[in-house]
Amino acid sequence: MLIPIILSGGVGARLWPISRESHPKPFMKLPDGQSLLQKTFARASALEGVREVLTITNREHYFKSRDEYQPAKKTFPGVADTFLLEPFGRNTAAAIALGALKVTADFDGKAIMLVLPADHLIEDQGAFAAAVKQACDLAELGKLVTFGIVPNAPETGFGYIEAEGHTVKRFVEKPSYETAMEYVGSGHYLWNSGMFCFQAGVMLEQFKLHAPSIYEHALACWETTRSKTQGSTPMMEIDSDTFAAIPENSIDYAVMEKSEVVAVVPGDFGWSDIGSWNAISDLTVPDGAGNRIVGEAVLVDVGNSYIQSDGRMVAAIGLDNLLIVDTPDALLVADRGRAQDVKKVVQQLKLMNHDSHKLHRTVVRPWGTYTVLEEGNNFKIKRIMVKPGASLSLQMHYHRSEHWIVVSGTASIVNDDKNMLIRTNESTYIPAGHRHRLENPGRTDLVMIEVQSGEYLGEDDIVRFDDVYGRT
Amino acid sequence: MLIPIILSGGVGARLWPISRESHPKPFMKLPDGQSLLQKTFARASALEGVREVLTITNREHYFKSRDEYQPAKKTFPGVADTFLLEPFGRNTAAAIALGALKVTADFDGKAIMLVLPADHLIEDQGAFAAAVKQACDLAELGKLVTFGIVPNAPETGFGYIEAEGHTVKRFVEKPSYETAMEYVGSGHYLWNSGMFCFQAGVMLEQFKLHAPSIYEHALACWETTRSKTQGSTPMMEIDSDTFAAIPENSIDYAVMEKSEVVAVVPGDFGWSDIGSWNAISDLTVPDGAGNRIVGEAVLVDVGNSYIQSDGRMVAAIGLDNLLIVDTPDALLVADRGRAQDVKKVVQQLKLMNHDSHKLHRTVVRPWGTYTVLEEGNNFKIKRIMVKPGASLSLQMHYHRSEHWIVVSGTASIVNDDKNMLIRTNESTYIPAGHRHRLENPGRTDLVMIEVQSGEYLGEDDIVRFDDVYGRT
Known part of the structure; x- marks a missing residue:
C-alpha cells in the first residue's frame, strides 16, 4: 500500500x-x-x-x-x-x-x-x-x-x-x-x-x-x-x-x-525544483544566439536571453543575458544572473499592497474564470467563463446593474422572478437589486461578456443567497 | 505677412x-x-x-x-x-x-x-x-x-x-x-x-x-x-x-x-528634433540612480534607465542603461546606446506585416476613437468614444450583429426604421443586415461598449450609405 x-x-x-x-x-x-x-x-x-x-x-x-x-x-x-x-x-x-x-x-x-x-x-x-x-x-x-x-x-x-x-x-x-x-x-x-x-x-x-x-x-x-x-x-x-x-x-x-x-x-x-526563471528557460530549445522565445518577438543583436510573452509583441535591441517575462498586467525585465531576486520584487509589491503580487487579470473561481477586460468611470467589463454544469451563486448587488451578452454556449439564468435561457448572441439586463443566478446547462463552456454599470463596482458589493460551493 | x-x-x-x-x-x-x-x-x-x-x-x-x-x-x-x-x-x-x-x-x-x-x-x-x-x-x-x-x-x-x-x-x-x-x-x-x-x-x-x-x-x-x-x-x-x-x-x-x-x-x-527615445527620456527628471520612470515600476539595482509604461506594472532587476517602453500591444526593451536601431525593429515588423508597425490598439477616427478590448472566437469587444456632435456613417454589416451598451453620455441612434435615444446604462441590439447610425447629440463624450457577434468580424464588412466625412 x-x-x-x-x-x-x-x-x-x-x-x-x-x-x-x-x-x-x-x-x-x-x-x-x-x-x-x-x-x-x-x-x-x-x-x-x-x-x-x-x-x-x-x-x-x-x-x-x-x-x-x-x-x-x-x-x-x-x-x-x-x-x-x-x-x-x-x-x-x-x-x-x-x-x-x-x-x-x-x-x-x-x-x-x-x-x-x-x-x-x-x-x-x-x-x-x-x-x-x-x-x-x-x-x-x-x-x-x-x-x-x-x-x-x-x-x-x-x-x-x-x-x-x-x-x-x-x-x-x-x-x-x-x-x-x-x-x-x-x-x-x-x-x-x-x-x-x-x-x-x-x-x-x-x-x-x-x-x-x-x-x-x-x-x-x-x-x-x-x-x-x-x-x-x-x-x-x-x-x-x-x-x-x-x-x-x-x-x-x-x-x-x-x-x-x-x-x-x-x-x-x-x-x-523549477526554482527560478532560468530553470523555466532551460525547458525551451535555444536558437543559434542562445535566445529562447515563447511568444512573439523581434530581436536585433540579442543573445542568451529568455523572452516569454502572452499576446504582446516584444522588440529587443542590443541585449545580453536578460529575462523578459510579460503578462497582461505586469512585466519583468531582469538580468539572468539576478533570477533569485525576483522574490524581492514580490516583497516590494506586497509592501505597496499592489494587486499584481496576488491576483492575475484572470481570476479562477470554482465555477470557471472571470477576466476584467477594462475598468472605467462607473463601468467595468468582464469576460466570464462558466464550466459545463457549473453555476454561480444566487446573488444580488445593491450598487450595480449588469448587461450580459452570451458570445458562446447557452446560459440558464434567474433574473428576479423570471427563469430563462439565453443563447449565443442574445443578451439580458440585470438591474441593481434584482436577485440573479447564472448557470451553464450545456456541454461546452459558456462565455459571456458582462458590462457592469453603477456608482460603486467593488467585488464586495455582493449578497449571496445560495451557493453550491458553500460561500454564502 | x-x-x-x-x-x-x-x-x-x-x-x-x-x-x-x-x-x-x-x-x-x-x-x-x-x-x-x-x-x-x-x-x-x-x-x-x-x-x-x-x-x-x-x-x-x-x-x-x-x-x-x-x-x-x-x-x-x-x-x-x-x-x-x-x-x-x-x-x-x-x-x-x-x-x-x-x-x-x-x-x-x-x-x-x-x-x-x-x-x-x-x-x-x-x-x-x-x-x-x-x-x-x-x-x-x-x-x-x-x-x-x-x-x-x-x-x-x-x-x-x-x-x-x-x-x-x-x-x-x-x-x-x-x-x-x-x-x-x-x-x-x-x-x-x-x-x-x-x-x-x-x-x-x-x-x-x-x-x-x-x-x-x-x-x-x-x-x-x-x-x-x-x-x-x-x-x-x-x-x-x-x-x-x-x-x-x-x-x-x-x-x-x-x-x-x-x-x-x-x-x-x-x-x-526628438530623434530617439533618449531625447524623450531627457524630458523627465532622473532619480538618484539616473532612472527616469513614467508609469508604475519596481526597481531592484537598476541604473541610468528609462521606463515608460501605460498601465502595466514593470519590475526591473539588475539593469543598467536600458530603455523599456510598454504599450497595450507592444513592448520595447533596448540598450540606450542602440536607440537609433528602433527603426530596424519597425522594418522587421513591416516585413512580417505585423499590425503593430502601423496601428495602435486605440484607433483614431474622424468622429472619435475605438479600442479593441478583446477578440475571441466569433466575438469582438470594442470601446467606442464619439465626440460631442460627431456621428458615424449610416452603415450596415452583412456578417455581424452588434450589442451596444452606453456607459457614459447619450447616444442618438438609427436602427433600421427606428430612431431612438439610448442613455447611460441602456442598451440596444443591431441585427446583421440592419442599417444603423450612431451619433452623439450631447455635450460630453459618448462612451459605448460594442460586443460584435458573428462568423466574420473583419473591419471590411461595412457598407457605408452616408458619411459626413466623405467616406462612402
Missing part, C-alpha cells in the same frame, strides 16, 4: 509575474501545456500499487486542483484523489503529521507514504519509479527515507546530504559556492530534494520522539477535524483553531535531521 | 512603439500632455504677424490634426488653420513647392513662408521668435534662410552647416563622430535644423533654376488641384495623379544646397 502525498503550498515568488499568491507555482503551465501540479499527480498515479493520491493544500485551491487532476484521472481511473485542506500555510511538519494521522486512520500505520512537493519536475519516470521502489523497501524496514539528487552543478540554493550508500552521514545547510564545488567534486554529497518515503506509523513515532509538541497539537487538530467532518472523508477541511496551535516547522528541522532511522536513496531522474 | 508652414510627414520609426504609421511622431504626447504637433502649431501661432498657419500633411491625419489645434485656436482666435492634404508622402521639395504656389495664389510672391517640421521641440519661444525676426529680415532681402542650431554635442545624426555670420560656406552630410567633434570644437559649424524662411516667389524662382522638373510638375499639380477644388480653399486635397509625377527629393538636395541666395540664422533656443 503506497499513498503519495502531494504537498501543494508555497507561492513560488521567484516565478512572478506568472506565479502569484492566488495562482501559485504548482498551477504554472510549462511549454507542453501541463501544469507542475498536473505532472506531479500523473507521476504519482503512475506508480505501482497506488490507489489514492492525497493532496494537502490551501482550501482556496481545492476546486482548481481537482480540475487539474481530471485528465490524469481519465488515464488512471483506479486512483482516487483525496484532499486535506489547510486554512493557511503551517510549513511541512504540520502537513506531514496530519497526513500521517489521516493515512493511519484510513488504512493503518504500516501504510507507506511518499511525500512529493507539487512544484518539482522529474523527467525520467522509469528511474523515478525505480528509486521509489528502493525507498519503499527501506521504508518497510522502518526507515524514514529521503531522496538525494545526484548533483550536476554546485548549486547554492539547496541543502546537501552527505551519504554513504543508503546511510545519511549528515544533513548540511545551503553551502557557499566554494563549499558546493567541493561537495560536487567529492562524489559523497547529494541535493536534499524535499521528497520522502516512510511508514505512517514510523513517522508518527519519530514525531513523538523528536517533536512531541507538534505531535500532540497535530493529534488534537486531527481529532477535531475528524469529529467535525464525522469521520475521515475524501475531502476534509482542517480545523482552523487547532491547526494554528501546531508549532510551525519544516519536516527537515523537526524530524529528519534529528532522527536515528533516516536513510537516503540517491536519484538521478532529471529532477528540477 | 508671415505664413508658417507646418510639414507634418514622417513616421518617427525610432519612437516605436508609441509612434506608428497611423499615429506618427507629431501626435506623440510629451509628459506635459501636449503633442509635438500641438506645440508646433502654438509656437507658430504665437509669432508676430501670423494670421494663418498652413499644415501640409497626409489626408489620413486631417481630422486628428484639426482636433489637436483646437486648444491653441482658443488662445489665438485670429489665426486660421489651413491644410494642404497629401495622398501620400513625396518628400519635402514637393510639399514646399506646392505650399509656395498656394501662398502665392492666396497672397502674393512677396509673402514670407516659415517652414517648420511638426515634430521638433523648441524650449525658448523668445529666442525662437527673435531668430524668426532675423530670418524674415533676410528673407525680405531675397534670401532663402535656413536655421542653424548651435551644437552642444558631436551629434552624428544631423547634417551640419559651415557658416560665417549669416553666410553659408557649405552644407555637409552627417559626419563621423571624430569629424563631428572637430566641427563642434571649431565653433564654425551649426546643425542643419530643417526649418526655413523665405519669400514664396523667391523659392519658386529658385525651384525654376535648380529643380525645373519639380517646379513644372508641382505647378501642374497645383493647377489641377485648384481646378478640382474650384479655387484655393482652406482645406485642399492635392490631386493624386499629378502629385505622383513630381520628382521625389528633399528641399536640401533640390534647392538649398545649390542655391546662391541661401543665408543662415544661428539659433540657440533649446531645439531638439
Whole structure:
C-alpha cells in the first residue's frame, strides 16, 4: 500500500509575474501545456500499487486542483484523489503529521507514504519509479527515507546530504559556492530534494520522539477535524483553531535531521525544483544566439536571453543575458544572473499592497474564470467563463446593474422572478437589486461578456443567497 | 505677412512603439500632455504677424490634426488653420513647392513662408521668435534662410552647416563622430535644423533654376488641384495623379544646397528634433540612480534607465542603461546606446506585416476613437468614444450583429426604421443586415461598449450609405 502525498503550498515568488499568491507555482503551465501540479499527480498515479493520491493544500485551491487532476484521472481511473485542506500555510511538519494521522486512520500505520512537493519536475519516470521502489523497501524496514539528487552543478540554493550508500552521514545547510564545488567534486554529497518515503506509523513515532509538541497539537487538530467532518472523508477541511496551535516547522528541522532511522536513496531522474526563471528557460530549445522565445518577438543583436510573452509583441535591441517575462498586467525585465531576486520584487509589491503580487487579470473561481477586460468611470467589463454544469451563486448587488451578452454556449439564468435561457448572441439586463443566478446547462463552456454599470463596482458589493460551493 | 508652414510627414520609426504609421511622431504626447504637433502649431501661432498657419500633411491625419489645434485656436482666435492634404508622402521639395504656389495664389510672391517640421521641440519661444525676426529680415532681402542650431554635442545624426555670420560656406552630410567633434570644437559649424524662411516667389524662382522638373510638375499639380477644388480653399486635397509625377527629393538636395541666395540664422533656443527615445527620456527628471520612470515600476539595482509604461506594472532587476517602453500591444526593451536601431525593429515588423508597425490598439477616427478590448472566437469587444456632435456613417454589416451598451453620455441612434435615444446604462441590439447610425447629440463624450457577434468580424464588412466625412 503506497499513498503519495502531494504537498501543494508555497507561492513560488521567484516565478512572478506568472506565479502569484492566488495562482501559485504548482498551477504554472510549462511549454507542453501541463501544469507542475498536473505532472506531479500523473507521476504519482503512475506508480505501482497506488490507489489514492492525497493532496494537502490551501482550501482556496481545492476546486482548481481537482480540475487539474481530471485528465490524469481519465488515464488512471483506479486512483482516487483525496484532499486535506489547510486554512493557511503551517510549513511541512504540520502537513506531514496530519497526513500521517489521516493515512493511519484510513488504512493503518504500516501504510507507506511518499511525500512529493507539487512544484518539482522529474523527467525520467522509469528511474523515478525505480528509486521509489528502493525507498519503499527501506521504508518497510522502518526507515524514514529521503531522496538525494545526484548533483550536476554546485548549486547554492539547496541543502546537501552527505551519504554513504543508503546511510545519511549528515544533513548540511545551503553551502557557499566554494563549499558546493567541493561537495560536487567529492562524489559523497547529494541535493536534499524535499521528497520522502516512510511508514505512517514510523513517522508518527519519530514525531513523538523528536517533536512531541507538534505531535500532540497535530493529534488534537486531527481529532477535531475528524469529529467535525464525522469521520475521515475524501475531502476534509482542517480545523482552523487547532491547526494554528501546531508549532510551525519544516519536516527537515523537526524530524529528519534529528532522527536515528533516516536513510537516503540517491536519484538521478532529471529532477528540477523549477526554482527560478532560468530553470523555466532551460525547458525551451535555444536558437543559434542562445535566445529562447515563447511568444512573439523581434530581436536585433540579442543573445542568451529568455523572452516569454502572452499576446504582446516584444522588440529587443542590443541585449545580453536578460529575462523578459510579460503578462497582461505586469512585466519583468531582469538580468539572468539576478533570477533569485525576483522574490524581492514580490516583497516590494506586497509592501505597496499592489494587486499584481496576488491576483492575475484572470481570476479562477470554482465555477470557471472571470477576466476584467477594462475598468472605467462607473463601468467595468468582464469576460466570464462558466464550466459545463457549473453555476454561480444566487446573488444580488445593491450598487450595480449588469448587461450580459452570451458570445458562446447557452446560459440558464434567474433574473428576479423570471427563469430563462439565453443563447449565443442574445443578451439580458440585470438591474441593481434584482436577485440573479447564472448557470451553464450545456456541454461546452459558456462565455459571456458582462458590462457592469453603477456608482460603486467593488467585488464586495455582493449578497449571496445560495451557493453550491458553500460561500454564502 | 508671415505664413508658417507646418510639414507634418514622417513616421518617427525610432519612437516605436508609441509612434506608428497611423499615429506618427507629431501626435506623440510629451509628459506635459501636449503633442509635438500641438506645440508646433502654438509656437507658430504665437509669432508676430501670423494670421494663418498652413499644415501640409497626409489626408489620413486631417481630422486628428484639426482636433489637436483646437486648444491653441482658443488662445489665438485670429489665426486660421489651413491644410494642404497629401495622398501620400513625396518628400519635402514637393510639399514646399506646392505650399509656395498656394501662398502665392492666396497672397502674393512677396509673402514670407516659415517652414517648420511638426515634430521638433523648441524650449525658448523668445529666442525662437527673435531668430524668426532675423530670418524674415533676410528673407525680405531675397534670401532663402535656413536655421542653424548651435551644437552642444558631436551629434552624428544631423547634417551640419559651415557658416560665417549669416553666410553659408557649405552644407555637409552627417559626419563621423571624430569629424563631428572637430566641427563642434571649431565653433564654425551649426546643425542643419530643417526649418526655413523665405519669400514664396523667391523659392519658386529658385525651384525654376535648380529643380525645373519639380517646379513644372508641382505647378501642374497645383493647377489641377485648384481646378478640382474650384479655387484655393482652406482645406485642399492635392490631386493624386499629378502629385505622383513630381520628382521625389528633399528641399536640401533640390534647392538649398545649390542655391546662391541661401543665408543662415544661428539659433540657440533649446531645439531638439526628438530623434530617439533618449531625447524623450531627457524630458523627465532622473532619480538618484539616473532612472527616469513614467508609469508604475519596481526597481531592484537598476541604473541610468528609462521606463515608460501605460498601465502595466514593470519590475526591473539588475539593469543598467536600458530603455523599456510598454504599450497595450507592444513592448520595447533596448540598450540606450542602440536607440537609433528602433527603426530596424519597425522594418522587421513591416516585413512580417505585423499590425503593430502601423496601428495602435486605440484607433483614431474622424468622429472619435475605438479600442479593441478583446477578440475571441466569433466575438469582438470594442470601446467606442464619439465626440460631442460627431456621428458615424449610416452603415450596415452583412456578417455581424452588434450589442451596444452606453456607459457614459447619450447616444442618438438609427436602427433600421427606428430612431431612438439610448442613455447611460441602456442598451440596444443591431441585427446583421440592419442599417444603423450612431451619433452623439450631447455635450460630453459618448462612451459605448460594442460586443460584435458573428462568423466574420473583419473591419471590411461595412457598407457605408452616408458619411459626413466623405467616406462612402
